[in-house]
Amino acid sequence: MTGKVDDAALDALFREARTYSKWQAKPVSDQMLHDLYDLLKLAPTSANAGPARFVFLRSKESKERLRPALAPMNVEKTMTAPITVIVAYDLRFYTQLPKLFPHNTGMAKLYENNPEMVETTARRNSSLQGAYMIMAARALGLDCGPMSGFDQMKVDEEFFAAGKPCFGCDQEFFPEGHVKTNFICNLGYGDASSLFPRLPRLAFNEACSIL
Numbered sequence: 001m002t003g004k005v006d007d008a009a010l011d012a013l014f015r016e017a018r019t020y021s022k023w024q025a026k027p028v029s030d031q032m033l034h035d036l037y038d039l040l041k042l043a044p045t046s047a048n049a050g051p052a053r054f055v056f057l058r059s060k061e062s063k064e065r066l067r068p069a070l071a072p073m074n075v076e077k078t079m080t081a082p083i084t085v086i087v088a089y090d091l092r093f094y095t096q097l098p099k100l101f102p103h104n105t106g107m108a109k110l111y112e113n114n115p116e117m118v119e120t121t122a123r124r125n126s127s128l129q130g131a132y133m134i135m136a137a138r139a140l141g142l143d144c145g146p147m148s149g150f151d152q153m154k155v156d157e158e159f160f161a162a163g164k165p166c167f168g169c170d171q172e173f174f175p176e177g178h179v180k181t182n183f184i185c186n187l188g189y190g191d192a193s194s195l196f197p198r199l200p201r202l203a204f205n206e207a208c209s210i211l
């Protein structure tokens, strides 16, 4: 425990941070993407499994592969973003548990025999990891534009279908692919002049209870 972070950090992470649709013409370096992952990977997941997988799209060619899957309202903001991340999850995440959770050898077996638990764990924890990514990006001075307005089947087919190179895995035995898209997120340096006023949030009493 290091105590409370200062107001500047709270502003950067929460109070001043916004969702962006327009971007400054400022690139995001490979080093920045490494720094981003090196932070987000440290945040907690079930059994330390880290089921999320991240595909960073920067090239025009890779963005064009995504375009047909995007909802019309998300096309322009995505094509102009310096980076678009596909936040996905690997349904074979448990094969990494001997490395990531070595003190409990039974854990991988537990998942191996329970596809429902695999799906639930992968979705829950990749969503968390996507949120960690947003907060890590803000901590590094980047802005985000998360999106669920896209056709998941189309993204999965285009980027994770069987036979396509997929995180070094042999996809042969997974006819539909074993990596699935959770959400996508634009990354870059936002154009603050494009922002509208912040929308309201539920008050404590509307969203929380203390029992």
Ligand SMILES: Cc1cc2nc3c(=O)[nH]c(=O)nc-3n(C[C@H](O)[C@H](O)[C@H](O)COP(=O)(O)O)c2cc1C
Pocket (backbone or CB within 6 Å): 017, 018, 019, 020, 073, 074, 145, 146, 147, 148, 149, 150, 183, 198, 199
């Ligand atoms: C998972 C998720 C999906 C979203 N999907 C879309 C989307 O498809 N298109 C869009 O324009 N905004 C999308 N948003 C943006 C939200 O509307 C925005 O984050 C919210 O209104 C808060 O805005 P603020 O951060 O500026 O306060 C999404 C946000 C999240 C977290």
